[in-house]
Amino acid sequence: MKLRVLSDYPAIVVLFIWMLGPLIATIYYSLIRYNLLNPRIKGFAGIENYEFLLTDFVFTDSIYNSIQLLGSIIGITVVLGLLISYLLDQDLYGGRLLQLVIISPFFVMPTVSALIWKNLLMHPVNGYFTYLLGLFGLPPIDWFADIPLGSIIIIVSWNWLPFAVLVFITAQQSMSLEIKEASKMDGAGHLAFFFQIYLPHLGKAIGAVVMIQMIFHLNIFAEIFTTTTGGPGTQTTNLAFLVYRKALLDFDIGGASAGGIISIVFANIVAIFLLRMIAKNMNSD
Amino acid sequence: MGSINLVGVSKSFGDVLVIPSVDLEVNEGEFVVFVGPSGSGKSTLLRLIAGLEEVSKGRIEFNGQDMTNLAPAKRGLAMVFQSYALYPHMSVRENIGFPLKMAGMPKSEIAAKVQEAAKILNLSEYLERKPRQLSGGQRQRVAIGRAIVRQPKAFLFDEPLSNLDAALRINMRLEIMELHQQLKTTMIYVTHDQVEAMTMADKIVVLDHGNIEQVGSPLDLYRAPDNLFVAGFIGAPKMNFLTGGEASRHNATTIGVRPEHVQISKSSGLWTGKVGVSEHLGSDTFLHVNVEGQQAPLTVRTDGEVQLNYGETIYLSPEEDKVHKFDNNGKAIR
Numbered sequence: 001m002k003l004r005v006l007s008d009y010p011a012i013v014v015l016f017i018w019m020l021g022p023l024i025a026t027i028y029y030s031l032i033r034y035n036l037l038n039p040r041i042k043g044f045a046g047i048e049n050y051e052f053l054l055t056d057f058v059f060t061d062s063i064y065n066s067i068q069l070l071g072s073i074i075g076i077t078v079v080l081g082l083l084i085s086y087l088l089d090q091d092l093y094g095g096r097l098l099q100l101v102i103i104s105p106f107f108v109m110p111t112v113s114a115l116i117w118k119n120l121l122m123h124p125v126n127g128y129f130t131y132l133l134g135l136f137g138l139p140p141i142d143w144f145a146d147i148p149l150g151s152i153i154i155i156v157s158w159n160w161l162p163f164a165v166l167v168f169i170t171a172q173q174s175m176s177l178e179i180k181e182a183s184k185m186d187g188a189g190h191l192a193f194f195f196q197i198y199l200p201h202l203g204k205a206i207g208a209v210v211m212i213q214m215i216f217h218l219n220i221f222a223e224i225f226t227t228t229t230g231g232p233g234t235q236t237t238n239l240a241f242l243v244y245r246k247a248l249l250d251f252d253i254g255g256a257s258a259g260g261i262i263s264i265v266f267a268n269i270v271a272i273f274l275l276r277m278i279a280k281n282m283n284s285d
Numbered sequence: 286m287g288s289i290n291l292v293g294v295s296k297s298f299g300d301v302l303v304i305p306s307v308d309l310e311v312n313e314g315e316f317v318v319f320v321g322p323s324g325s326g327k328s329t330l331l332r333l334i335a336g337l338e339e340v341s342k343g344r345i346e347f348n349g350q351d352m353t354n355l356a357p358a359k360r361g362l363a364m365v366f367q368s369y370a371l372y373p374h375m376s377v378r379e380n381i382g383f384p385l386k387m388a389g390m391p392k393s394e395i396a397a398k399v400q401e402a403a404k405i406l407n408l409s410e411y412l413e414r415k416p417r418q419l420s421g422g423q424r425q426r427v428a429i430g431r432a433i434v435r436q437p438k439a440f441l442f443d444e445p446l447s448n449l450d451a452a453l454r455i456n457m458r459l460e461i462m463e464l465h466q467q468l469k470t471t472m473i474y475v476t477h478d479q480v481e482a483m484t485m486a487d488k489i490v491v492l493d494h495g496n497i498e499q500v501g502s503p504l505d506l507y508r509a510p511d512n513l514f515v516a517g518f519i520g521a522p523k524m525n526f527l528t529g530g531e532a533s534r535h536n537a538t539t540i541g542v543r544p545e546h547v548q549i550s551k552s553s554g555l556w557t558g559k560v561g562v563s564e565h566l567g568s569d570t571f572l573h574v575n576v577e578g579q580q581a582p583l584t585v586r587t588d589g590e591v592q593l594n595y596g597e598t599i600y601l602s603p604e605e606d607k608v609h610k611f612d613n614n615g616k617a618i619r
Contacts, residue, residue, distance in 0.1 A: 181337050182370035186384035186431070187358035196383075200374040 023264075030257035037251045049258035053246075059259075061234040062242040063266065068149060069156070069238055070217050070270075074210055076157040081164025081209065082202070086194060088165075089172050099169065106162035110222035117155045118144070118227045148228050148236045155223050160216075164209045171205035172198070207278040214274060218267050239263040287348070287438040287471035288313045289334060294343035296329055296495075303329050304495035306343065311439075311473060311488075316465050319475045320482040320518070321492035327475045328443055330492070334473065335364050335441050347438060358387070363432035364441040367448065369424045371416040371431075377403075378412040381430040388435075402430040405467070422453045429464070439471035446481065458485060479519055483507070491515050513615035516541045522571055524609070525583045531556075537610035537618055544571065544586040546607040554600025558583065560593045574601060 006013055033045045053059050088099055105113065121128050122143035130140040143151040175198075183193050199206075219240040224230060230237040230245060237245070243263065247256030289311040296304040304326045311317050319327040332338045334345060336357035345353045352360055363384075371380050378399055385395045403409045406426040416424055425445060432440055442461070446454045462485055465472055476482055482489050483503045491498040491506065491514070499511040503519075510516035516524050524541040532540045548554070549572070558576035568589050573582040585601060593599065610618040 176368060176370065178366040178368050178370035179372065181357075182364070182366060182431075183372075183383075184337065184357045185335060185362070185364045186435075187387035188383075192387055197372055200372075203374070 026257045026260050028257075029253055030261050032254055034253040034257075035251060036253060045254060049254045050262070053255060053258050053262065058234050058237060058242060059262075062237045062239050065149060065234075065236060066218065066238040066240075066266070069153060069220055070214060072153045073156050073160065073217050074213050076153070077161050077164040077213065078206060078209060080157075080161055081168050082199070082206075084161075085165050085168035085172060086198060088169060102165055103162040105158055106160075106166070108159065110156075110159060111226050113159050114155055114223040114226040117151070117158070122151060144228050145232060148232060152220070152223050152227065152236055155227070156217065156220060159223075160213060163213070167205050167209050168202055171202050175201050211275055211278050214270060218263070218270065239266060289439060289471065289473070290344075290346040290349070291330075291334070292344040292346065294330075294333060294340055294345060296326075296333055296338060296341050302495070304333075307495075307497055309490065309497065309500070311471060314469050314471055316462075316472045316474065316485060316487045317490060318482040318486035318488070319473065319490050319492055320477065320479055321498075322518075323477060324494075325492040326495035327477075327492045329495075331364075331441050331443055331473060331475045335362055336360050361435075361438040362441055363435050363437035363439075364443065365425075365428045365432050365445045367444045369416075369428040369445075369448075371424060371427055373416055376413050376415055377408060377419070377427050377430075380416065380427055381408075381434055384431060384435045398434045399430075402434045405433070405464075406430050421449050422457060425449065425457055426460075429461070433464075433468065437470065439473060442472065442474040444475055444477070446476070447478075461485065480521060483519065489519075491518060493518075509617070509619070510541075510609065511617050513539060513541070513611050516609055516611070516617075522584045522586070526581075527576075527579055527583075529578065531578070532610075535608060535610050538613040539611040539615070541609040541611065542583075542603040543607065544584040546604045547583070547585045548602045548604065549585055549587055549591075550600045550602070552600065554602040556583075556601045558599060558601055560595060560597045560599060562595070563593065565589065574599065576601065 030049055031045060031047075033041050033043055033048070035041055084102060088095055088102070092098065108116070119126075122141075124130060124140050124142040124145075127140075127143075129143070133140055141147075179197065180193075183197055188196065220238060221240045221244065224236050224238065224241050225244075228236040230241045239259070240263065243256050243259040246252050246259050250256075289309075291307050291309040294304065294307045294309075295302070307330065319330060321327045329338060333340055336352075336355060340353050343353075344351055347360065372383065375383065381402055382395045382399045385398060390398075399412070400409070403412055406429060408423065408426055408430060411419060411423060411427075416427065419427065428445070445461075446457050449457060458481060461472075461474075474481075474485060486503055488500060489503055489506055490500050493514050499506060499515045506515060506519045510519060510524075513526070517526070520543055522544050524543050525547075526539050526541050528539050532538055556576045558574040561573040561575050561582050563573065564571040566589065570587050570589055570591050572585045572587060572591075572593065574585055575582045583601065612618055
């Protein structure tokens with residue numbers, strides 16, 4: 001039988017063009033000299049763009065920052081998310097309303113939330129945090145200068161905590177009431193129940209939350225752009241922001257493309273090690 | 286070691302009064318069955334004893350001590366749930382050992398106790414399996430195992446057999462009775478199935494709308510039901526009720542005759558009727574007979590080999606000394 005790819009697998013063909021087109025273009029640009037500020041420099045560059053990038057200290061910083069952002073945000077959202085959803089699972093008065101309030105930050109778009117935090121909460125002069133610190137006679141913190149990466153982690157975590165809570169709440173609803181009651185009869189208190197029954201029950205949901213956040217937080221951009229623009233120095237420059245800087249601040253298309261390719265490789269390394277581990281865990285039962 | 290006393294226990298959920306007031310004594314080592322239709326409050330009563338629901342009014346005493354406000358785990362009771370409520374991510378060994386682990390027992394001791402319980406319940410080969418790898422009957426046994434390792438003062442069973450198929454149900458019924466003989470621990474068992482109640486119980490508590498209708502041994506309830514509800518609920522097939530002339534002949538508003546206490550004859554008898562549907566069970570045949578002057582057909586038990594055709598006329602006579610009489614409040618006249 002003759003294989004007629006175009007007519008038998010149209011979706012796959014479209015997908016390949018969709019996927020491979022930009023990838024091939026990026027690989028091509030990453031191998032040539034292409035700077036918008038100096039059109040006369042051109043021609044095949046070989047691995048020059050990569051070499052230039054990989055030896056740049058900004059690049060190592062950005063990798064390090066990317067990992068820090070990823071790890072901290074996922075850690076904070078999962079731990080706090082578990083605690084909050086466990087609390088919401090108890091028979092609280094007004095629990096429904098509380099649930100809605102807790103989930104609402106998810107509807108705020110990243111640029112807006114970053115601006116709210118920057119100007120309303122974390123502003124060193126007019127910010128609410130400064131006011132609160134002042135109540136105790138403490139000096140104000142200049143958040144984006146003193147702990148720039150930490151501030152971004154706080155903002156993104158605030159934005160994404162509802163996502164974790166939402167997934168965990170949904171997952172915990174599948175736990176039968178009889179299991180909770182059985183554990184009560186067996187003498188499990190809150191701590192024992194949380195660690196020995198609640199956490200294992202939510203294993204898959206935790207895996208899903210980590211996985212999805214990993215995909216999204218590798219390219220955090222809006223929060224960095226609206227607050228610190230990668231600074232001070234390179235302290236909040238992650239891979240995505242580095243590519244932006246190369247392309248649209250340095251106008252170095254070749255270098256930016258090389259950065260893009262490297263971030264694809266980086267993302268794949270993360271994917272291969274972590275996603276597979278989690279996916280395996282999720283399929284195990 | 287395990288007597289339980291309910292004194293004026295009542296329970297309401299919000300404005301809904303589920304159990305008006307219950308007084309009940311469960312003696313040490315007794316097998317007590319709470320039986321009633323769905324919504325009769327039997328499960329709620331069990332959950333009150335377990336401590337999973339708070340008592341609205343009244344007292345629960347174990348061995349004469351007030352336990353009304355004690356946390357479930359502190360009561361020294363073990364419960365077997367309808368859905369078994371096994372912890373899905375734990376192996377059979379961990380499931381059975383969980384209450385002991387929570388009690389802070391040393392590991393070696395837990396292992397020994399789990400081993401022992403597994404032996405009693407024929408689970409030794411399955412200790413490393415997860416609940417989802419077990420059959421319904423095995424899961425049930427694990428749930429029972431988790432209950433017995435704690436050596437509780439009493440076992441509480443909440444419709445434990447209703448998720449099993451018929452053959453397995455009869456098996457597990459025997460196993461639970463066997464277990465009771467071995468352990469001699471007080472057991473309270475909730476079911477809607479009057480056959481389970483009759484076969485297993487030392488003492489049956491018949492409940493309806495949260496009220497205790499009658500308490501007694503299975504045969505007491507069968508021989509002398511206190512009221513129409515108990516008369517209709519205990520015994521299978523159901524007791525036949527007749528009203529009108531037949532009843533007033535006995536100076537009663539309603540009379541009841543069990544299907545097994547009616548003689549049939551092809552020639553003469555007290556009542557004339559036409560044979561309706563008949564159910565052949567092999568050992569017995571249940572005939573539904575439309576008796577003149579009665580709206581509902583009477584069920585009559587006869588032996589398995591009887592040959593009667595649909596529409597045939599037959600004559601029925603109740604055994605007079607086994608006719609139950611009830612007044613217009615549904616109470617038995619004795």
